Amino acid sequence: MSQKELKVSALENGTVLDHIPAENVYKALEILDLKDIESQITIGINLVSKQHGKKGIIKIADKFFEDDELNKLSLIAPDATVNVIKDFKVVEKKKLEIPREIRGIGRCMNPKCVTNHQPIETRFSTAKKGDEISLLCHFCEKTTDSKGLF
Amino acid sequence: MKKSLISIRDFTKEEILHILETAKEFEQNPVQDFLTGKVIASLFFEPSTRTRLSFETAVNRLGARVIGFSDASNTSQSKGETLKDTIKMVNNYVDMIIMRHPLEGSSRYASEVADVPVVNAGDGANQHPSQTLLDLYSILQTQGTLDGLTINMVGDLKYGRTTHSLLQAMSHFKTKFVFTAPEELKMPKEYKEFLDSKGIEYIETASLEEHLNSCDILYMTRVQQERFTDPIEYERVKDCYSLNAQMLANVKDNMKILHPLPRVNEISQDVDETPYAYYFKQAENGLYVRMAIISYLLGHRPLR
Numbered sequence: 001m002s003q004k005e006l007k008v009s010a011l012e013n014g015t016v017l018d019h020i021p022a023e024n025v026y027k028a029l030e031i032l033d034l035k036d037i038e039s040q041i042t043i044g045i046n047l048v049s050k051q052h053g054k055k056g057i058i059k060i061a062d063k064f065f066e067d068d069e070l071n072k073l074s075l076i077a078p079d080a081t082v083n084v085i086k087d088f089k090v091v092e093k094k095k096l097e098i099p100r101e102i103r104g105i106g107r108c109m110n111p112k113c114v115t116n117h118q119p120i121e122t123r124f125s126t127a128k129k130g131d132e133i134s135l136l137c138h139f140c141e142k143t144t145d146s147k148g149l150f
Numbered sequence: 151m152k153k154s155l156i157s158i159r160d161f162t163k164e165e166i167l168h169i170l171e172t173a174k175e176f177e178q179n180p181v182q183d184f185l186t187g188k189v190i191a192s193l194f195f196e197p198s199t200r201t202r203l204s205f206e207t208a209v210n211r212l213g214a215r216v217i218g219f220s221d222a223s224n225t226s227q228s229k230g231e232t233l234k235d236t237i238k239m240v241n242n243y244v245d246m247i248i249m250r251h252p253l254e255g256s257s258r259y260a261s262e263v264a265d266v267p268v269v270n271a272g273d274g275a276n277q278h279p280s281q282t283l284l285d286l287y288s289i290l291q292t293q294g295t296l297d298g299l300t301i302n303m304v305g306d307l308k309y310g311r312t313t314h315s316l317l318q319a320m321s322h323f324k325t326k327f328v329f330t331a332p333e334e335l336k337m338p339k340e341y342k343e344f345l346d347s348k349g350i351e352y353i354e355t356a357s358l359e360e361h362l363n364s365c366d367i368l369y370m371t372r373v374q375q376e377r378f379t380d381p382i383e384y385e386r387v388k389d390c391y392s393l394n395a396q397m398l399a400n401v402k403d404n405m406k407i408l409h410p411l412p413r414v415n416e417i418s419q420d421v422d423e424t425p426y427a428y429y430f431k432q433a434e435n436g437l438y439v440r441m442a443i444i445s446y447l448l449g450h451r452p453l454r
């Protein structure tokens with residue numbers, strides 16, 4: 001088996017997330033809420049990528065996501081690609097889009113924000129400034145950058 | 151549909167002008183008890199006597215009754231009840247909630263939990279929209295217009311929420327700004343970018359004298375100790391500007407000095423007797439503006 005085949009080893013049905021920054025693979029699993037899933041998950045970390053140095057890859061068998069769920073990953077993996085696999089074939093390939101609003105992931109950077117003191121789901125609207133994504137807190141109206149979110 | 155006032159950005163230019171117009175009506179005729187039979191909650195999770203008395207007087211002038219507390223230390227919140235549960239409970243009794251809370255975003259959250267309108271009377275360093283509206287009213291009453299004025303903001307422009315909200319509100323009205331602040335307390339970048347995006351001019355200076363004689367409004371602020379995390383930084387800047395009557399010799403005739411009060415050392419007592427002092431009248435204006443806000447949100451002075 002060549003090395004190439006090993007990395008994308010046969011997935012009959014499911015989703016492959018590629019080009020995730022290596023250091024954010026665990027965050028991606030957390031954001032996609034895959035802790036209690038029954039099906040097989042294969043994770044690759046520190047694979048060599050031509051574009052991004054070291055990358056990570058996540059393959060989830062028998063699981064297909066809504067775009068909204070996947071787009072949450074754009075904050076930590078803006079260049080990730082999604083491959084939808086059916087019968088061993090890539091039937092769909094897509095890029096992530098930055099959602100207008102994100103709810104329930106990350107924390108507001110403002111220590112005096114009500115969401116950091118009361119049991120409240122966080123809510124941000126997004127804006128892209130160059131390479132950075134900034135997040136405006138719906139509650140305290142302060143800006144958090146995507147690096148400070150986790 | 152229920153409407154709350156949490157941030158000055160919740161009101162359009164038309165609504166802002168409507169509130170100011172309505173406030174004028176209440177200034178001319180302050181006893182109008184059309185809210186008889188209504189009950190309004192005044193929830194002060196942190197004390198602020200000045201703001202609370204102004205709001206509660208406004209409620210009383212309109213004929214409604216007030217329930218609530220002026221300090222959260224004896225409430226169920228201090229026993230660990232969530233903000234949501236407190237708001238849900240109070241919501242059952244009243245027609246409107248006026249609240250002040252030390253956490254930023256708390257009023258927005260309350261307005262989403264409550265079925266009745268919520269008025270934000272200050273959420274930490276974030277927003278205090280009734281203050282902004284009374285500032286606008288004071289500018290309108292003294293200058294006869296809101297258009298084309300030069301506003302010189304002085305003091306703590308970094309942490310001072312009143313200057314930030316006033317800047318956002320005045321961006322509707324072709325204003326020119328002067329920002330007078332020491333290096334440590336300069337206007338934050340995000341607000342300057344906001345002005346840039348709207349094509350609004352501003353000048354920055356560290357000298358109070360430099361643009362004193364060319365402004366229409368001198369908006370003085372207090373350097374607030376509670377907003378500083380670093381006590382050394384506070385000591386360094388707390389007395390950076392102090393205005394006295396001598397300095398006013400060559401100001402414009404129509405120039406007025408505003409200050410959200412309380413003042414400490416930034417305006418000396420001898421300024422009070424000059425025709426430029428307007429800060430006490432400004433505080434009184436808060437009553438009429440708050441009557442207008444309450445009436446509007448309860449549907450009694452609808453936008454036409």
Ligand SMILES: [Zn+2]
Nearest residue numbers: 108113137140
């Ligand atoms: Zn926040």
